[in-house]
Amino acid sequence: MFPTDPVGAAREASRRIIRELGFLQDRFVEGGVSHAECHALIELGKHRRCTVGELAEILRLDKSTVSRTVSRLAAAGYVTTATDAKDARRKPFALTASGKRRLAMIDRSAGGRVNEALAALGEVDRSAAIRGLELYARALERSRLRAELSIRPIQSADDPAVAALIRTVMPEFGAKGPGFAINDPEVDNMSAAYGGKRSAYWVVERGGRVVGAGGFAPLEGGAKDTCELRKMYFYSEVRGLGIGEMLIDLALTSAKRAGFKRCYLETLENMTAARRLYEKKGFVPLCAPKGKTGHFGCDAFYERVL
Template sequence: MSTDTDLVALVRSASRTMVRELGFMQTTLAATDYSPSAVHTLLELDMQGALTAAQLVQLLGLEKSSVSRMLAKLAAAGEVTECAPPAGMAADARIKPLQLTAQGRRTAAAIHRFGGQRVEAALQQLSPTVQQTVAQGLNAYAGALQSCRQGQTQEPTQGQAIPPLVTLHAGYRPGVIGRVAEMHARFYARHAGFGALFESKVAGGLAEFVGRLDQTGNQIWCAMQQDRIVGAIAIDGQDLGQGQAHLRWFILDDGCRGSGTGRRLLQQALAFCDRQDFAATQLWTFQGLDAARALYEAHGFALVHEAPGSQWGHAVTEQQFTRTRPSAGATPPAAKA
């Protein structure tokens, strides 16, 4: 498929203007004393919770020596500190996860405020319709650039209306416990006959997990449509132990099904698992959810166990799926009770 050369030139010109106007030509960024790479490091640590230097090399596309020097400066400035490795994994002097200090979290919050104010000021000069077009277009273009870097391809679509913009956010969002419990309750009531017992277990388990989000190896992502949560996925790095990650609470609002949002959420969660060096990722579901199973299997999960169960108040055939980290050869654990 060929692309109009005038369109390519227009996008390139706009990209150069954005780079200049957003301050990336300067030695510091976002009203800080830090370089663009340091600012992006602070934001990634704020979103992901903890990362190693090797993981930051991959995320930022920088040389190892440059990342090492930059991290040393951030540590000396009191912005980052070493933290414990993921639960169930032995400490390794060569792999030292880093996380933000209290000062680092304040700095990241200030960067978010600065960036938000810049974007808001620019968007206010556009009509609401153009604002949505800009947000949707930039989101799609950024995703396409990322796919090119990762060697992936996306099939272009024609004649389809642009769906409402859905953005992904890592970490706690106000209302996430109730909203995720609601989406689970509605979906599984229709598809499996689950009732109050199931909803209460989802809400209780998620509430307990949210209290552990500050622990290394735990993270949740929300798909947001403006201020509304329309999807979620979580990685619990503590409850299984043995270097295993537990994929939990993966759910979408009915209006987002088929939009690719679920795939994006799953990819975010699995990329997090790989950066955290979990040997394998486990998930539990039940027979009959064919679309979900196809998505799991497309991302490296395999069915390893199934058996009848009624822990949710209704008899189903429960299934365990396992994805082994690409560079690991760990043996999956026995099925979870």
């Protein structure tokens, strides 16, 4: 039965898991290390070598905290500074023999506790529990990553980053050569190209870096009441976070406010995730292209009423 308060139920279950696994204790009893140190050992065991910065990113902790954590592990003889043959400037850490033994002890203890819990469940419930935890963890990660993103109107200073985005993403889907938007003259000067009253273009930022973009403009060679959703691309690191849907909603709302009645777009059949999103947002497939965009390399066409 679905809980009447899913947020409260998820929070309560999270608290119970944290308490049952002993995460409120200062140290991981069997391992003799703090929980942060325990996680650092696990990740060093998994990745073999990591810098403080890399561990900070993985553990979701600031570098100063991780630096102190690694220093304590080094003092205990569990980690040591390693070398990177490809990059002498990189200073990774690696597990010592003592650190590997300590990690094995942690794995036996923690693994045994989880194994006992899963053994108490039937096969169906066990699979459901594992799947539920995976989904929950993934949802928390997506929520965190999405909160790091922001959308704002393009500025002239963004032009090089947007051009690089377009020229990086389009070839991933085979959209290069004649007949594709990658060759449009506006690619190097997007801020000016979309500076008109009936055009708009936005960039998606993460930590001051442009990781996505998209906009709309009147459909070239088309009806005056029809706009085109244009050059909407995202680096792989932010795909699947829902930012594409947010940007489409912003573009459609703005296009309607600008007086357009319809929105048209061109894409590729092999951009399956994008096409699913377009259809989710009400775009209907067309049998043939509209307007005179010059993008004869595209093979999928959509339109929706605003």
